[in-house]
Structure formats: structure tokens, C-alpha cells
Amino acid sequence: MNILRWLLVVLVLLSVVRCTSPTDPTPPPTIDKLLIGSATDVGYTAEVYANVAIAEGYNPLFVRVLHNGVALSDAHVTVIPDMDMGTMHHSCPVVQPKDSIPDSTGLYNCAVFFTMPSATDWKVGVAIHDHRTDTTVTVHVPVSVSANGNVRIVQGTASTKFIFTLLSDSWKVGMNDVKFNVYLTTDGFDHTPVDDASLKMVPTMPSMGHGSMGNVHPTSTGGGWYTGRANFTMTGDWQLDLTASTIDAPTLNAKYQIVVH
Amino acid sequence: MIVVATIASIILFTATAARSQDTVRTIVVREVVVEADPLLKSWRLNRPLSSSGSVDDLMRLGGLTLIQRANGFAGEASMLGLRGGQMNTSIDGMKIHAACVDKMDPSTAYVEIDNLSTLDVSSDATDLRYGQNLGGSVNFTLKQPALNTPVRSVIDVSGESNASMRRLRADVSGGTPDIALRAGYTLRSADDMRSGDGSTIALSGFTKHNLQVGSLWKVGDHDNVSAVLIADLATDVGYPALIMDTRKAQALIGAVTWRSVWSSFVTTSTKVYANSVDHSMDDYDRPLSEIQNRAFMPNMYMPMVGTTAVYGLIVESAYAASEDILKVVIDGTYLAATATMNMMPLDTTVSSMQLTNIGDARVGTLGTSVSWERLLTEDLTIRFGTRVDVSSRTIKDEQFRSVLGGYFPDADLDRLTGALSANVSAYYTIAEGLNVWSVLARSERMPTHLELYGFWLYDPQANIVTIGRPDLSNEQAWSLDIGTSYRDEDLSFSISGWIRTINNYIAAVPTTDTSTTGEPPTRTMGSIGTADLAGFDARATVRVLPWWSMQASVRGIWGVGVTIDDPLPLIAPVQASIRAVVGERVLQGELAVFASAAQNRISRSILPEDATASWARADVLIAWRPITELRIQASCTNVLDAFYHEHTSINNMPSRGRSFNLGVRAEL
Incomplete structure (x- = not known):
């Protein structure tokens, strides 16, 4: 009877050892995203x-x-x-x-x-x-x-297009950091970040006919990114008018509609 | 109107008597005191005159100019070309701040004439007791119940043909040797008014309730404690000159005061008070076509809400001896103010919007004023006065701080500032009843919270949008007043003149050129440099016969922004009045004519305005008092139905046309 008990214990241990063998695939951990x-x-x-x-x-x-x-x-x-x-x-x-x-x-x-x-x-x-x-x-x-209107593709020269991307944010009343990204492409498949553009940003409320003061035009931070500041003085529908210029493309315009809560 | 206000003393050159042990001496002050209830005054040279059913009427009688935005309601006091923060307006020394950022509810809108005992107007920069000012101080003293008085009730009912204006007042008071109580209620209501051209001014009516309760306890042989509570509520107040109307304006005003007589020389008074004001306005009653077509912010409704709360402490002490009077006032206040505006577009595809006009502004101020009067000789009195204020200013709303910080990145939104004013006066008696005086004053005032932090405030007259500036500097002024007066039993007159130069004059300075867009220009509050003001005031009263007296007055003000070479705005032109009063105690009659010259000297850049034509108006009044307890009054204002507007009427809102008035007042 003792022999049978020991045999059962050995079998159980063998079973456990087999389950944790490196040769068996481990279930991947759950990703919290x-x-x-x-x-x-x-x-x-x-x-x-x-x-x-x-x-x-x-x-x-x-x-x-x-x-x-x-x-x-x-x-x-x-x-x-x-x-x-x-x-x-x-x-x-x-x-x-x-x-x-x-x-x-x-x-x-x-x-x-x-x-x-x-x-x-x-x-x-x-x-x-x-x-x-x-x-x-x-x-x-x-x-x-899904759509959110954060991307504007603007024809630069005959063979180039600029892709202006507004980084989404939870816009609030007051001064907001505003980040844009600028990429250049010639064929739609290869994209190059643009770090030498000059950007001017003007927030306006078309329904009210006014803008705001205290805004800071975006400047390059590398990797195609530009950071500026916009002063949204009230909640509602705002428009960001972005004007960019590079050596090759003197004036590029992009407008973004955003809602400030 | 039954409650008749009187100019109890046109100018009290010899008014304030300070009593020492066995000496009564006369102190000369340049002050106008208007009794709110003239029936309490004796029948004398300055006899009860002129119908007065509102605080606005009372202020006009006190020589103030009213910047008018509504029909006999909530006029904004102005004097000597000063307005807003340049002058100090208080109720029993208490500061009450308007909650509406568009000036639709000046503090005087929250009291009724029945709350008041007197209106004290000081116009020479010497009254610094309750706040810094550049030369104008207005203080309403509240009515107090009296000890040892029988129970007395007053019912006062009156009505007017124009605007169907009606007024009801009920008041009961009485006191034992140790305690006195008083309660009063006033209802005023009006429909749309009619102007002198026969047209009805839409949205010019209002309804207003006012309740006051007061008490007085004698807590010792030399001490008493009084308490007062005023609840005031106005609803559906039309502002035809503006783009919105008041839906509700309410105030709660409370104070507890301990007065003590320490000796025959020393008295003290300590008042703790608090008040809150809630104001909401909207344009819901405006026709859709007006909403769609107005110049400013068309195609949307824009209700606004504003609140203010004030907590204060006033400690007054006086030492009066035979040759000296020393007064010290410690005056502390704390203000919290918030105002927001919602915008709801008619186009439902456009999001609703909300704007903060004042983001929880906090202003704490501690001031100390000292005045010392000394009788140098029997004929010569000199007086020194000074006031020092220290004030902290900040805004608590984080989003509003962020917005304003974006506009003024270099400005400190949390400021500690101060102001210092000082003056010296001399009063000389040339002969019995004949005096001359002169006041030299250096005044300073700190910007108001609206001037510092007000955001996106619309001025409908100039069609501009103004934005406050957190780093505004103080306004400072030098002024010189001179005058002479005479008074005996049958004649009194006074002539005075003054000049004032103001540095760092605060005004809305143009910042954006919108001439091509048609949008209202945006202006930021700032300094326009130096401004000069000058003026004169002459008035006389003569008793022609024992039953007939005549009064006449004329005054004029001249103001210019020197640095930018532009006349100062909202300056009333030369104005004159003549009154003839006949009768005696039982039956009285009055004919009064008021006239104003044209004002062609207008501001074109500081606050653009248009010229105003000259006008004249006549009023008649008959009052019958068959018994002491009953008074019946009939009057007609604007007898000739003149169509006119005052220069200080915003957007040229016309004054009321002819109105027949009938009132009955009974005392029980």
C-alpha cells in the first residue's frame, strides 16, 4: 500500500515537472491595453x-x-x-x-x-x-x-505633399500646449519628418468672429514635431489656422476644427 | 410720490456741530446732505420739496449725475466727472459690489429710499472714511429704529400715469427704553415707459421688492448694538439701451454695529457686515429679429450670471475736544466676485459656449483713515486728512488665470498693492454767515477688480469689448477746491470751483484695429496718461416771503484727456435748475424747471459718444396735509412732455415723458 502511495506521488510530481517544461508554450500574459x-x-x-x-x-x-x-x-x-x-x-x-x-x-x-x-x-x-x-x-x-479631422494633407510643390497632423488633446479653457507633426512625402509611401518649417498658428472662433491673445507659434522639437500654445478663452467651436512655410514650399495652409470643453 | 425728499441743507457750510463739554463750535464741511424722508424735517428755509420715490431721484437731488441705462432704475452715480472706481459709494460705510459686469446693478440699486436716513455727498476729496476716491464720496446712512418711541406705522401708496408706475411702502417701528425694532417693505413696479414723443419704450418696465428689518438694543448706559438686514429683489428689469435685460437681481445686506460712548470726548463704533449680490440677465425677451441683426454677437442668446460677496469690518473712533476733532477709521473688506456668460447659437450645429468674465476674483483691502480738525482761531479752522490702504488682489479660477495669464504673460496675477491719499483744508469765516474755504488734496485709488480682471466686457454705447489688465497702475490726482458761501435766515448761497489733474487715468485703450472687419474693437484697460477736470457750482436759496422761497443752481464740468487730446466721456454739460416753492405746512406747491445745455464736447477715442442737444423740463407739485398723519400729493413731471435724453443716458435712451402722479401717505 505504501509503495502505491509513493508511486502516486512520483506520478504527480512527474506530471507537474512536465507541465512546466521549457519545451511547452507559456500562455502569454494579458495586455492591459x-x-x-x-x-x-x-x-x-x-x-x-x-x-x-x-x-x-x-x-x-x-x-x-x-x-x-x-x-x-x-x-x-x-x-x-x-x-x-x-x-x-x-x-x-x-x-x-x-x-x-x-x-x-x-x-x-x-x-x-x-x-x-x-x-x-x-x-x-x-x-x-x-x-x-x-x-x-x-x-x-x-x-x-475613425475620423477626427486631425490630419491635413497639403500639396507642396508639384511632386511633394506635406502631412500636417494635430495631436489630439482634451482642449480646455485657458492656455493649451498644441503639438503638430509635419511629414513630407513624394510618393505616399516614404515619409520624411520636416524639422525646418516655420509655423504660425492662429486660434479663432468663426461663430464669434474673434480670436485670442497670448498664443505662441509652434516651434520644432525634432522628429517632425512642433509645439506651440493656444489660448482658448471660452468653450465651444474653435478653429486653428496653421500657416507653414519651408524653403521649398513658401506658404502652406491647414485649418483644424476643435471643440473646447 | 408721497415720500418727498428735501435738500435739507443745500450745502452745509455750517452744518456739523461737534459738542465738547460746554462749547458748541461750528465745523465747516463742504457736503451735501439730502434727507430721504423730508417729513421728518422742520418747515424752514430749505423746505420739503420735489417728489422723490427712488434712490435715483434722491441722488439727483444730491447733485449727482446718473449714468442711465434703464427707466428710473439702477442709475450709476457720477460726480465731478468722476465715475466707477474714481468715486466711493457706500451704504452706511459698507461696500456693496455690483455683480453685473455690464454695470446694470450699481450698489445703489439694492437699497430703497425707505431704507435710508440721509444721502451724504462729499465732493472735495476730504471724505476718505470708507474708501479711496479721487474727489467724490457718496454714503447713504441707513434708517435706524429709535428707543423710547411709540409704535408708528406708515403706509404710502402712489401711482404714476407714465409706465403705470406704482409704489407701495409699509413701515412699522417703535421702541422701549431698551430695545427698538423697525420693519419696512417697499414694492415698486412699472410697465414700459412713454417718452416725450409719445412712443412707448419697449422692455423698460421692472418690479422690485425690498424688505428691511432693523433693531437697536441698549446694552449699557453708554453702549448700544444695532442690527440691520436688507433683502432686495428685482425681477424682469428691462434695459432698452442695452442688449440684455435683468432677469433677477437680488441682494442680502446685513450688519451688526456696536456704538459706545467712552467719555464725553471719545466715541467708537464697530460694524461687522456682509452682503451678497446675485445678478442674472439674458436676452430671451428680445425679438428674434434683434437677436439676428444686432451688431454684437448676433444669432445667439447669451445669458449671464454674476455674483459678489463682501465681508467687512469698520471701526470708527472719534475724539472731540474744544479745539480739536480727531477721527480714526479702520476699514477692512474682502470681496469675492464671479461672472460667466453662456452663448447659445440659433444655429444648432454650432456648439454652445461659455465664457468667464470674472474668474473668482478676490480683493482684500485694509485701510486706515485719519482726520484731524483744529480750530486755530475763532474764524479759522484747518483740517488734515489721510488714508492708507493695503490691498491684495488675485483670481482663484485656474482656467481664468490661464486665459488671463496668456494675455498678460508678464503680469503678476497675485498682487499686493497700496494707495495713499492726503488732504489739507482751511475754512475761514469772514463775517457772520460768510465763509471761504479751500482744499488741496492728493488722492490715489487702486484699480477695481473689473479693471484688473474683467474679461470680454461689452460697452454698448461705444460698441467696444474691453479686457482688464492685471498690472494696471493706480490713478493719482491733485485737486484744488475753493469756494465761498453765505447763509442767514432768508438767504443762502454758495459759489465754488475746482480743478483736478489725474495721472495714469484708467480707460479702455484700443488694441486691435477691426475697422475692416466690422467687429467691435477690442480694448485693454490701461493708462491714457494725464486727464484734467475742472468745474464750478453755484446755488442760492432765498426766502422772498414767509410763504414763498426760490432756489436756483447752476453747475458745469469740463474734462479732457490731456495726453491723448480727447474730451473725457460721459461729462454732463452745464445744467441749471430753478424752483419756486409756495405755501405753508398744510398746503404746499412747487414749480421746478431743469435745463441742460447741449453737450458738443464729446469723446471720440477714449469712449466714443455722440453730441447731445439742449433740453428743459418743468415739474409741478401740490401737497396737501390736512392733518399731521395724512399727506396727499399730486404732481406732474415733464409738464410740457419734452422729448429729450441726458448726455449720460447710455445709447441716448430718452427720458420719461409727461407723467401725472398721485400719492397718499398715512401715519398711524
Whole structure:
């Protein structure tokens, strides 16, 4: 009888040891963010997360890649947004993950500047180079992009377009930091941040016929980003009139409609 | 109107008697005191005259100019070309601040004539007891119940043909040797008024309730404590000259005062008070076409709400000896003020908006005034006066701070500032009843919270939008008054003149050129440099016969912004009045003629205004008092139905046309 008991104990221990064997896939931890979409190709899964539902303009995204259900910890991840509407096919500006090592939660941090809204036509391509197996695969994750009017595409020269992106914020009465991003593209697929533009920003209330004082024109902070300050004197519908000039494109105008609460 | 206000003393050159042990001496002050209830005065040279049913009427009798925005309601006091923060207006020394940022509810709008005992007007920069001013001080003294008086009630009912204006007053008071009580209620109501051209001025009616309760306790042989509470509520007050009307204006005013006689030389008074004012206005009663087509902010409704609260302490002490009178006043106040405006576009696709006009402004001020009068000889009195104020100013609303901080990034929104005024006067008796006097004053006043922090305030007359400036400097003035007067039983007259130069004159300074857009220009409060004011005042009363007296007065003011070479705005032209009073105690009659010259000397840049034509108006009054307890009064104001407007009437709102008035007052 004692032999049978010891045999049972040994079997249980063996069972536990097998369950924790490094050769078994560990269930990936739950991500405390909003899952935007995911897709799998040849055993590689790309999961795209965000803090909030994605919309036009600047969207910080978080990508987790898994191979056969196991989160990769050493992979080169490249994000390639793509919009194909048949008659139009283009990408948009991206800030790629900086490192091949994900953060402590297993996420690769990146950002995408979606240039227009669409519920069906955007895909976020995630190119994965698995350093462990030296395998490269691209997984296309469909995403839905809602409208918010934060992006203005302005023709520069005949062959260039400037993409002005207003960083969304919870606009409030008083002085607000206002951030714009400026990218330049010639073909719609390659985008270059513009850091040498001169920006002038004028907040107005068209329904009231006035603006405000104390505003600070945006200046470059690098990476295509510009930061200024706008004084919203009351709640309601405001308009930001942005005028930009570069050496190649003397005057570029963009207007943004925002609501101050 | 039954309550008849009198000019009890046209100018009291020999009015204030300070009693020492066995000496009565005469102190000369240049002050106009108007009795709110003339029936309490004896029948004398300055006999009861002139119908007066409102504080506005009372202020006119006191020589004040009213900046008028409504029909006999809430006139803004002005004197000597000074207005707003340049003069000090108080109720029993208490500061009450308007809650409306568009000046629709000056503090005087929250008291009724039945709350008052007297109106004291000081016009020579010597009265610094209750606040800094550049030369004008107006103080209403509140009515107090009296000890050892039988129960007395008064019912006063009157009506006028114009605007169907009606007034009801009920008052009961009485006192034992130790305690006295008084309660009074006033209702005033009016429909739309008719001007002298026969047209009805739409949205010019109002309704107003006022309740006052007061008490007096004798707490010792030399001490008493009084308490007063006034609740005032006005509803649906039309402001035809403006773009909005008052929906509700209410005030609660309370004070407790301890008066003590320490010796025959020393008296003290300590008052603790608080008041709150809530004002709401809107344009809901305006026709849609007006909303759609007005020049300023068309196509939207814009209700506004404002509140102020004031807490204060006044400690007054006086030492009076045979040759000296020393008075010290410590005056502390704390003000909290907020005002907001909502904008609701007719176009529902446009978001509603909210604007903060005053974001929880806080102003705490502690002032000390000292005056010393000394009888140098039997004929010569000199007087020194000074006041020092220290004031902290800030705004608490974080979003409003952010907005204003954006406009004025270099300005300190949390300021500690001060002001110092001083004056010296000499009064000389040339012969019995004949005096000359002169006052030299250096005055200083701090900007008001509206001048500092008011944001996006609309001036409908000049069609400008003004924005306060948190780093405004104080206004400072030098002034010189000279005058002479004579008084005996049958004749009194006075002639006086004054000049005043004001540095850092605060006004709305143009900041944006909107001439091409048609939008109202935006102006920021600032200094327009130096401004000069000068004026004269002459008045006389003569008793022609024992039953017939005549009064006449004429005054004129001249003002100019020297630095920018522009006449000062809202300066009344030369004005004159003649009164003939006949009768005796039972039956009295009065004919009064008021006339004003044209004002063609107008501001074109400081606060653009237009010229005003000359006008004249005549009033007649008959009062019958068959028994002491009953008085019946009939009068007609603007007998000739003249169509006119005063120069200080905003947007040229016409004055009332002819009105027949009938009133009955009974005392029980």
C-alpha cells in the first residue's frame, strides 16, 4: 500500500515537472491595453494594441508578436501601414520600434500617423524578423480608423505633399500646449519628418468672429514635431489656422476644427 | 410720490456741530446732505420739496449725475466727472459690489429710499472714511429704529400715469427704553415707459421688492448694538439701451454695529457686515429679429450670471475736544466676485459656449483713515486728512488665470498693492454767515477688480469689448477746491470751483484695429496718461416771503484727456435748475424747471459718444396735509412732455415723458 502511495506521488510530481517544461508554450500574459486587431501567418501572430481606439492622426501603437503562441523576445519588428482603395494606394508616416527587444510587457512601441479615416481599407503590416530562427514574415492586421479631422494633407510643390497632423488633446479653457507633426512625402509611401518649417498658428472662433491673445507659434522639437500654445478663452467651436512655410514650399495652409470643453 | 425728499441743507457750510463739554463750535464741511424722508424735517428755509420715490431721484437731488441705462432704475452715480472706481459709494460705510459686469446693478440699486436716513455727498476729496476716491464720496446712512418711541406705522401708496408706475411702502417701528425694532417693505413696479414723443419704450418696465428689518438694543448706559438686514429683489428689469435685460437681481445686506460712548470726548463704533449680490440677465425677451441683426454677437442668446460677496469690518473712533476733532477709521473688506456668460447659437450645429468674465476674483483691502480738525482761531479752522490702504488682489479660477495669464504673460496675477491719499483744508469765516474755504488734496485709488480682471466686457454705447489688465497702475490726482458761501435766515448761497489733474487715468485703450472687419474693437484697460477736470457750482436759496422761497443752481464740468487730446466721456454739460416753492405746512406747491445745455464736447477715442442737444423740463407739485398723519400729493413731471435724453443716458435712451402722479401717505 505504501509503495502505491509513493508511486502516486512520483506520478504527480512527474506530471507537474512536465507541465512546466521549457519545451511547452507559456500562455502569454494579458495586455492591459485595447486590442485593435491581430492576424496570424505561418505560425507568427501579430497583435496590435493601443490605449484608445485608433483614429486619424497620431496613434501610439503597441505590437506583440508571437510564434506558435509564444511571445517573441528578440525580433526585428517593422510596421508598414497600408491603405489600398483600388484607385488609391499609399502608406502613412510611422515611427518604428526602436529596439529588437520588447518592453517588459512584451510590447514593441511604435506610432502611426493615419492620414485618413476608413473602417475597412487600412492594414497595419507587421514585418517580423525572428532572430531566433532567422525567419522573416509579414503579417497584415486590418484596422479600423475613425475620423477626427486631425490630419491635413497639403500639396507642396508639384511632386511633394506635406502631412500636417494635430495631436489630439482634451482642449480646455485657458492656455493649451498644441503639438503638430509635419511629414513630407513624394510618393505616399516614404515619409520624411520636416524639422525646418516655420509655423504660425492662429486660434479663432468663426461663430464669434474673434480670436485670442497670448498664443505662441509652434516651434520644432525634432522628429517632425512642433509645439506651440493656444489660448482658448471660452468653450465651444474653435478653429486653428496653421500657416507653414519651408524653403521649398513658401506658404502652406491647414485649418483644424476643435471643440473646447 | 408721497415720500418727498428735501435738500435739507443745500450745502452745509455750517452744518456739523461737534459738542465738547460746554462749547458748541461750528465745523465747516463742504457736503451735501439730502434727507430721504423730508417729513421728518422742520418747515424752514430749505423746505420739503420735489417728489422723490427712488434712490435715483434722491441722488439727483444730491447733485449727482446718473449714468442711465434703464427707466428710473439702477442709475450709476457720477460726480465731478468722476465715475466707477474714481468715486466711493457706500451704504452706511459698507461696500456693496455690483455683480453685473455690464454695470446694470450699481450698489445703489439694492437699497430703497425707505431704507435710508440721509444721502451724504462729499465732493472735495476730504471724505476718505470708507474708501479711496479721487474727489467724490457718496454714503447713504441707513434708517435706524429709535428707543423710547411709540409704535408708528406708515403706509404710502402712489401711482404714476407714465409706465403705470406704482409704489407701495409699509413701515412699522417703535421702541422701549431698551430695545427698538423697525420693519419696512417697499414694492415698486412699472410697465414700459412713454417718452416725450409719445412712443412707448419697449422692455423698460421692472418690479422690485425690498424688505428691511432693523433693531437697536441698549446694552449699557453708554453702549448700544444695532442690527440691520436688507433683502432686495428685482425681477424682469428691462434695459432698452442695452442688449440684455435683468432677469433677477437680488441682494442680502446685513450688519451688526456696536456704538459706545467712552467719555464725553471719545466715541467708537464697530460694524461687522456682509452682503451678497446675485445678478442674472439674458436676452430671451428680445425679438428674434434683434437677436439676428444686432451688431454684437448676433444669432445667439447669451445669458449671464454674476455674483459678489463682501465681508467687512469698520471701526470708527472719534475724539472731540474744544479745539480739536480727531477721527480714526479702520476699514477692512474682502470681496469675492464671479461672472460667466453662456452663448447659445440659433444655429444648432454650432456648439454652445461659455465664457468667464470674472474668474473668482478676490480683493482684500485694509485701510486706515485719519482726520484731524483744529480750530486755530475763532474764524479759522484747518483740517488734515489721510488714508492708507493695503490691498491684495488675485483670481482663484485656474482656467481664468490661464486665459488671463496668456494675455498678460508678464503680469503678476497675485498682487499686493497700496494707495495713499492726503488732504489739507482751511475754512475761514469772514463775517457772520460768510465763509471761504479751500482744499488741496492728493488722492490715489487702486484699480477695481473689473479693471484688473474683467474679461470680454461689452460697452454698448461705444460698441467696444474691453479686457482688464492685471498690472494696471493706480490713478493719482491733485485737486484744488475753493469756494465761498453765505447763509442767514432768508438767504443762502454758495459759489465754488475746482480743478483736478489725474495721472495714469484708467480707460479702455484700443488694441486691435477691426475697422475692416466690422467687429467691435477690442480694448485693454490701461493708462491714457494725464486727464484734467475742472468745474464750478453755484446755488442760492432765498426766502422772498414767509410763504414763498426760490432756489436756483447752476453747475458745469469740463474734462479732457490731456495726453491723448480727447474730451473725457460721459461729462454732463452745464445744467441749471430753478424752483419756486409756495405755501405753508398744510398746503404746499412747487414749480421746478431743469435745463441742460447741449453737450458738443464729446469723446471720440477714449469712449466714443455722440453730441447731445439742449433740453428743459418743468415739474409741478401740490401737497396737501390736512392733518399731521395724512399727506396727499399730486404732481406732474415733464409738464410740457419734452422729448429729450441726458448726455449720460447710455445709447441716448430718452427720458420719461409727461407723467401725472398721485400719492397718499398715512401715519398711524
